[in-house]
Amino acid sequence: MSTPLRLGIAGLGTVGTGVIKIIQKHADLLTDRTGRPITISAVSARTRDKDRGVDLSGYAWEDDPVALATREDVDVFVELMGGADGPAKAATEAAIAAGKDVVTANKAMLAIHGQDLAEAAEEKGAVIRFEAAVAGGIPVVKALTEGLAGNKTLRVMGVMNGTCNYILTRMESAGLPYDEVFEEANALGYLEADPTLDVGGIDAGHKLALLSAIAFGTKVAFEDVELEGIERISIEDIRQAADMGFRIKLLGVAQMTGRGLEQRMSPCLVPASSPLGQLENATNMVVLEGDAAGQIVLRGAGAGEGPTASAVMSDVLDIARGFRVSTFGRPASTLTDVVSAKATAAAPYYLRMELQDKPGALAKVATVLGEAGISIDRMRQYGHAETTAPVLIVTHKTTRDALDHAMTGFAATGVVVGDPVAIRIEAV
């Protein structure tokens, strides 16, 4: 096979230029590995006149990504524009309608329109690949779809938003409050234009929803991901958690329970000595658990020019090698509807609250827990210098329902000051 594989690349930001650099720099290597040249027919971006540090003179230019996606001389449409709708979706749909294969880094588009796009691709015999949409340079889509294809997936977990992990580890190491580190991250350009995408867990939630679909053979159901961001994590909780041997991570967890698919993206306590607990800065980590393979941990850069471009190239080169796999690892028509279970899996919880410093206060809290059927694993009450005393409790396993019941109970005691903090402790 020496027919070139011809790309049309839409979006010339960091990732797009990274892809072009790889193709220019490693032309021979890529041909050696796939048996055919990888070429670029045309590119497209919002602004034409801009120095991107790569030579684009050999490629046709299209102002309109739809026109790019449907060009005669394009075999694979590489969508690196981003955005769930708009030009990215229009061009992807046009590419598929024209029978082109699609490689995309667009987690939002797939998290929302993945099922429709996968069905359309299947009808046309085209493939959609999205390694770059999840955890940057880590080949996790491949590991799950192909590497663990012989497994029933038990659980998928991951720290998949580098910015959140940077903020949380920086708060801990520098002893700074959330707001201050948030501003720092912003100044460093780590945050999306809409920072809620990062710190609200939405971006990571998109990624989790995509992995869930592959793992459990369900239709992508981002709307069923229970989302909780890191905005309310205090330096106090980070310190107390550390003191008890835990670290707080924005952790995604997807698992099939007896009552349905549970998908959560929320702050969790994990053991400080676990691989997830040890994850520093903007690094990403995904943990895949299969009934045969056991626990597989993958760690790497979750963003950046090189890592994301590497993931895009992995998909492009698979296509060059003739690999054809359904978007979510099985025919789109066989993906099942999600029955969503809201955090039904029981877990221990970390609780922190301020108690009025008066006799019987602690007893009232303990009574509330007892009545909710929650037993206490560990408890700490701190010095009484103030009029309120901080109390930390680690519960034994309990359900979210029981916990919510207790949280209501705490308010009714009259001795709990402010809102108690409850953070799930995930067994990793």
Next chain:
Amino acid sequence: MSTPLRLGIAGLGTVGTGVIKIIQKHADLLTDRTGRPITISAVSARTRDKDRGVDLSGYAWEDDPVALATREDVDVFVELMGGADGPAKAATEAAIAAGKDVVTANKAMLAIHGQDLAEAAEEKGAVIRFEAAVAGGIPVVKALTEGLAGNKTLRVMGVMNGTCNYILTRMESAGLPYDEVFEEANALGYLEADPTLDVGGIDAGHKLALLSAIAFGTKVAFEDVELEGIERISIEDIRQAADMGFRIKLLGVAQMTGRGLEQRMSPCLVPASSPLGQLENATNMVVLEGDAAGQIVLRGAGAGEGPTASAVMSDVLDIARGFRVSTFGRPASTLTDVVSAKATAAAPYYLRMELQDKPGALAKVATVLGEAGISIDRMRQYGHAETTAPVLIVTHKTTRDALDHAMTGFAATGVVVGDPVAIRIEAV
């Protein structure tokens, strides 16, 4: 595509029965994922009458694996017998000659005959896949061959022999000497019939040689792997290393240097806080470094029924999906001959020696290092209660040549008692 993919499985030990269990238990799941049924036509093993805990009644039996490998009704020959030569090689060659695809867990056979087998397969249009041969359930062959296909590989590292890592971490945690933990591991059934394969680094060396070929596009050159086992690692060195923030691992490192391909499988000091340093017990870890992706770390079970069977199934299912990739990720005819470089990459070293407790002894040692062009990063000399005093030195980066020169020099000082210990410190 609903034609079944029909397997012939030779070798019904732990892995073989594990594969059969997956195929029986997850028949529908596998068909959903690949679009076709995965069936077993025939099996073969040394002993027929043995309860293996799986129902073999639906499969034809062959006493001779060669006969199995060439059956009309076998599409993929699954070789799980082991051994570099003998029946495994004969049956693999026969399968290839008959145009069958091969899936194998046999690192020894591929490390020694990989090039010949890959060439033979290519000629026949057959593929050889070997995910299960390296690091058990971790999909590392796939990650390197496909996931990082857009990268120039910079370095491959790994702790790929679970038994050795068990021994080293157990020595540290229990404070026991090597011999005692070796006996423990033996009693637990952790060691190969010939334990040198494990503790001598041979088994791990086979795995490194296979990854090297993929990473650097070179012919498999196991004979060029510099091998050093863990037999000489003392509890004293483990303790001293820990005290300085390091742990000792049997670490494989492959990298292309200006002078050729360097492949080492030897005990190394790595930072205790690094992912490799934190690796406990029999778990495996592989670190892949690409020029675009950066550092990717993969961690999981390196052995055992489930994990290894999962890896075998990954290859089988790729074949069912129609994926065709060259054995080492590019045509065998294009793999280059290895120019072997013996540990030319400079590194810091850990040195431990016993000095006679007399004036000027330390000066003599320091002079030897200075004359060899080796500068000292850190040095510790311990109490003088005995007639000899232990001295620990961490050097700055130096070459193995300079170090060997110094080692000879130490002997000539007349103040160094016994053989000094030198262990490379790997930057991970």
